[in-house]
Amino acid sequence: MTMLALLLAVPFVFPVRVAAQAELFPSTEVTVRYDVVGWVKSLIAKARDNETPVAMDAELAAIEPAAGGGGGHGEPAAHGKSEGQKSFSGKDLTSAPELPTVTIGGKTVVTYAKSIEQDLKAAMPEDFKNSSDKDFLERRFNITPYAHSPARGDPNAPITVYQFTDLSCGQCMPELAKIDTALQDVSGSIYIRHIHAPMERFQDTNMPAFYGKIADRVGLFWEYRANLIHANPSTADAMFDLLVKTGVPIADARSMMLTEARRFYRQLDADALLARTFGVGRPPAVFVNGIRVGDGGIPLDKLPDVLKYVNTRLERGLPEPPK
Template identity: 25%
Template sequence: MSYRNLFAAVLIAFTFAPVALAQSPTATPAAAAAQNPASSKALAIVNNQQITLADIDPQVRASIENLDKDVADVRRRVLDLQIAKMLLEAEAKKRNVTYEQLVKAEISSKVADPTEEQIKAFYDSNRNYFGAADLEQARPNIRQQLRNRRGQKLLDEYVTTLRKSYSVVMGMDVNAANLAPTALLATVAGSNITANTINDDMRIKRYIFEMRMQTYDAEALAVNVKINNILLEAEAKRRNTTAEALMKAEITDKIKHPTEADVTKFYEENKARMNGADLATVRAEIVTYLELPERQKLEQSFAQKLRAGAQIRLLITEPELLVEKISTDDDPSRGAADAPITVIEFTDFQCPACREIHPVLDELLKTYGNRVRFVVRDYPLDQHPQARKSAEAAAAANAQGKFFEYAAALFKNQDALDVAALKKYAADLGLDQARFNAALDGGTYAAEVQKDVLDGDEYGIDSTPTIFINGVRQRDLSPEGLRVGLERALAQAPKSPARPAK
């Protein structure tokens, strides 16, 4: 990665930090509505009973109420970072060095690695954030976060110094209503920043969209929890019992508890993640964890029963989907180029999640026949040392018309992806061995794989599999989630005469 890309990554990491739900004092619905009239807006209606913003979890309510302010803060921060970038470019030109050399000298090289004590302290203070991940698993993420913080401090200090040497004149407010694309936001060392610099940046669009989607997801969850609670209380009243007793009868008492052998087996298999705790100390947590799948299944089933006889109307609206232009170049594909749906997957042949989704996606797409074009692009992750060469091998197989057969072989044999194995799979498929070996050994398709990676970086991809359906990044990669994405794309696609299946 170049220093320019590295610096950009640092900037994005600070600007686009995870948005936490805002903290808010607990308030009664009536008090919340009095403090903010918007809290009385109806979010759902259940059997003629309204659910308003004032009725849901206070933290979720605060995140919804603060969303526009949070978006405005992001846009201001992005403008600040654009100013910082232009100041650095001006200083690099003055010193007759490259931008990358300046960033390395003044920022990157001065970011010290955190100590083991600092890493552990961060982990201990943020245990909820890391979930089931132990310290060893969380270490790379923590190290990068702490380095990013230090890099941000150095950047802020250096930019403050540069502002004393260069003219920075602020223009219109970046969050002003109805900004024209050419509206002047700032002039830095004689160069202008206009509104379209911020508005047209797809990285910013992605992040703001994700902010809105996370808030919507939290709102939808909170509303559905409230709906379930209303129905639970009504059912308990109908049965002349309490909600707690009803939950115990319908869920807790029906759970099959794990045996002592189950608990011991889990403990032994996961001992390294227990941070030295003995079985007696973590037994209760293990039991709860092992019971969780069945508990969730029972809760879902009971909620469906309660909802079956209820009149429910949701009034919340999902944010407008972000549609991106994702290039397909000459990448391997199946289906007609003019199919109404184009599915693009960025994959990594050494990625377990990619292996798991491969047959699911394959079967799902078959049901759509000639209505779908499926395109595969490469995004080998750094932590998978054999993924890049495997991608080159798949490209060599594609040159002989056997990409999808070869990809299936790679996923089937994911534990054996050394060069010798890659050549064996080609032989098994009857490929021209000499031609395949020459392409693989000579790195014929290395540049093609690298182009996919660079494109993936531009599209904000940081994990695999990443799937786009008609330009919309899929957030839910479950079979049902993908089906919903396909059906939505099909409904929105221009209608055209049906073609006979081939």
């Protein structure tokens, strides 16, 4: 049979052989008629699909073993856990590198990271080193108060203190006095913001806090607060008399009580919501550069130690942890 006759016979031979299959699988006739090689490859692929995963894994393992497993190309099989990558000398390359010790003039030279670690350890107060309170030193809170919050000091000072207090809390006044005493030692490098934090969440009125807003409007909030801590009045008349004694004109005070009451109480409500956001429910609480002191944080009696710790970090140029 000549080559031409053979080529002419091919399109007619294959359809005859698969005629029965073509009735059930029409695509088979199309595949065979126009793509003989593809039809053969599909049969091979089906045969591969029927192989078990174990057999295929064994075939692949013979070509290239798993990482760290060994057992291929004449390597001994590894046992137990995976082994790390080693150098030609047998040293583990996956472990942390050991830096050489360098001495200059008889003194050991340490890395920058090691120096920071040593400085942080030296700056930490002794009472914190073996106490759970040291964890609060690295746990910082990022607080953004409202613009209406009374402020004192330089806004660019290296130390920022946020005080969450309730001026109507009579039993809190001794603690507020201790806070003010501790802050006076670093008054030159500190910026203080006062934020209203009510002891009672659903308190309808708060006359001391309200009068504090009036005093702040005429620039006498901190003087009024100091007088309030010292006198600790218990009646509304005594609180108003203290407001006038601080220097607020009676006419201005009465006028603001009529015209600014709604605004002042909205500001107090906003402060109360901010206090709840940071979980302040038992004021006073103080945040020193984000470090929580009081009400779930470091005890208030350790506030001087916290201020000293923060100031030491600043003096040594140590980086502050993220808030």
